[in-house]
Amino acid sequence: MKKILLVINTLGRGGAENALIQLIKKIDKNEYDIFLFVVLSQGELIEKIPSNVHILNENFDSSSVLSPEGKKILKKNIRKRLFKKAAIFKNLFYIISNAFTMIFKERIMADKLLWKTLSDASPVFDEEYDLAVAFLEGASTYYVRDHVKAKKKAAFIHVNYSEAGYTRKLDKDAYLDFDGIYTVSEDAKESFLSVYPECSDKTSVFENIIDRETIIKKADEKGGFEDSFDGKRILTIARLTPQKAIDVSIKACRELTDKGENVRWYVLGDGELRDKLEALIKECGLSERFFLLGVKDNPYTYLKQCDIYVHATKFEGKSIAIREAQVLKKPIVVSDCKSNLELVKDEEDALVCKLDSSDICEKILRLIYDANLCKKISENAGCRFIDGSEKVNELLKLIQR
DSSP states (O other): OOEEEEEEOOOOSHHHHHHHHHHHHHSSSTEEEEEETTTTOOOOGGGGGTTSSEEEEOOOSSSOSSHHHHHHHHHHHHHHHGGGGGGHHHTHHHHHHHHHHHHHOOOHHHHHHHHHHHHHHHHOOOEEEEEEEEEEEEEHHHHHHHHOOOEEEEEEEEOOOTTTTHHHHHHHHGGOOOSSSSSHHHHHHHHHHHHHHGGGGGGOOOEOOOOHHHHHHTTTSSSSSSSSSOOOEEEEOOOSGGGHHHHHHHHHHHHHHHTTEEEEEEEBBOOHHHHHHHHHHHHTTTTEEEEEEEESSSSSSHHHHOEEEEEEEEOOOOOHHHHHHHTOOOOEEOOOHHHEEEETTBBOOOEEOOOSHHHHHHHHHHHHHHHHHHHHHHHHHHTTOOOTTTTHHHHHGGTOO
């Protein structure tokens, strides 16, 4: 059988990580022997990996990478890993040089400074694979390029490359050495090729795969909202990071409340900004209106039960959460970043807003008070689903080239 190695940074409950699991399920286990290596050996989704997959990590921690306890474990692991194989000393000039570049641009991203060091400190395996796939930017990309023996190599890009803060200097031109590059959206492709124009012939769009049947099934399970609220429930599913602009949603909730609307806004997800966002919620007097519920094992019960789904973010690779809301036929409000606009049509299957609290508020009010519009958007959203799994064969064809 042909051997495929998949590499990812962590297995936390994120969009890319879930997409990886769906990709694995689409690969015929009778034709391909699948191996998985998780660079930082942590994440709760390890339990969702199909049993036929060979996991190369010897010691794996299944705690969440976003929970307070999980963050402590992750930080401890990173500190230990930096000194393995003297990796931090070998990369000292690289770290300092890129740090100065970030300081000059007034945008310091410590995680991106350390990805190459963490890659170099990871175990290396003697096996040669027919195909090695780096499923995320950063550590997994550097690891596959520098430390994996494979006849063909592919890389996935799940973000707007430039907006996310990646550069050729940071990557050391890593993508030039891959046989196939797959971005999750046209916007992500455009952003990537603006930096790596010479990769145009080997770069294509590969949308994240989601499991429609499972989403619908899990949405009907027990769970979901536990309060007895009888007003309009607004839901957002997102990590608590600057990219997701939850602070803008909090301010939109304040405006809705000031207008006398009986709403509660819930966010499923966790992240680095939790403390700051909780302080903002308190400052805005929204302790009984805006709730950070953390990560949930089954977000689909909440998604089915909410009245309106809002995804107002600064930028995206391509939002899986929006597609999941479409599967469950929810009325949707999305911000006007390019990748979101690839998923919806304004006034047809969503309302598109500016990333502005007043505009978000206005679009939500339209859905609350215009029942016909709300119904039309919900019905059209349910027809919008794109499987994306046909691209799996294109990826596998790299082995035959």
